[in-house]
Amino acid sequence: MSGALAADDRGGIVVDDLAYEALVGATRNFLDALAVAVPDGPTADRLTADLAGWAGVLGGLAAEERDRLFGRRAGIASYGQAMTPAYRVLERDDAGLRGVARFGRYFHGGKGAAHGGAVPLLFDELFGRVINGEGRPPARTAYLHVDFRAVVRLDRDLGLRVWREREEGRKQYVRGEIRDGDVVCAEAEALFVALRPGQP
Known part of the structure; x- marks a missing residue:
């Protein structure tokens, strides 16, 4: 899902708030599902590998604190954080x-x-x-x-x-x-x- 793009005035970063809000929502859904699931070993191994891959993707997109989105987007739910x-x-x-x-x-x-x-x-x-x-x-x-x-x-x-x-x-x-x-x-x-x- 993608939405309106907004230019961030702290470095020219282009932010898609709707897409970021959807990502945070998917993270919340995963945590809710994890809280009630009883995965078998192969499923846990597969999910662990998938999560490690996605963490690597996000790690390559790390920004300085002033440029981060997590908890800083006033126009979206929970200011864009899942904590x-x-x-x-x-x-x-x-x-x-x-x-x-x-x-x-x-x-x-x-x-x-x-x-x-x-x-x-x-x-x-x-x-x-x-x-x-x-x-x-x-x-x-x-x-x-x-x-x-x-x-x-x-x-x-x-x-x-x-x-x-x-x-x-x-x-x-x-x-x-x-x-x-x-x-x-x-x-x-x-x-x-x-x-x-x-x-x-």
């Missing part, structure tokens, strides 16, 4: 964002529920999207607290809401929630600290 549960931002302004997320089978923690560690991972990703907005200095997570209110079930569209609560100098406080319909599944709060010039 977190899939999400899509539906509304966004300087105060926060709303969206939808889906925990696939790769994030299974038992009995049809998402792994408890995957929920804070998603919150940290979304908080970073709000805190590290346009024109703001980059910030790092200093504190992240999650309260689990109800089971986060797999393969369901879940509502997301994240908002900036307050700012005190270099400190930025943010809150968020994940809902399954009207049920609050998890709430979180975090503190981010803006980096000083030269800090990694």
Whole structure:
């Protein structure tokens, strides 16, 4: 699948966002299938060889950090990365964002529920999207607290809401929630600290 090409202003790279989004989606589908499969030896060997081949192809296309696509394409689902549960931002302004997320089978923690560690991972990703907005200095997570209110079930569209609560100098406080319909599944709060010039 291919879509509109966009010229990247950081080196003249031409990016096909739809094709890249499809590649990330296929990666997610593979991980979901891997999480539930019981492959025999020959199948595992064949898949291992195939994956090694594809890793070699991608290794030949490695770019400097500033030019990479993974987690950096604002116009596509999950910003073009497969590390977190899939999400899509539906509304966004300087105060926060709303969206939808889906925990696939790769994030299974038992009995049809998402792994408890995957929920804070998603919150940290979304908080970073709000805190590290346009024109703001980059910030790092200093504190992240999650309260689990109800089971986060797999393969369901879940509502997301994240908002900036307050700012005190270099400190930025943010809150968020994940809902399954009207049920609050998890709430979180975090503190981010803006980096000083030269800090990694």
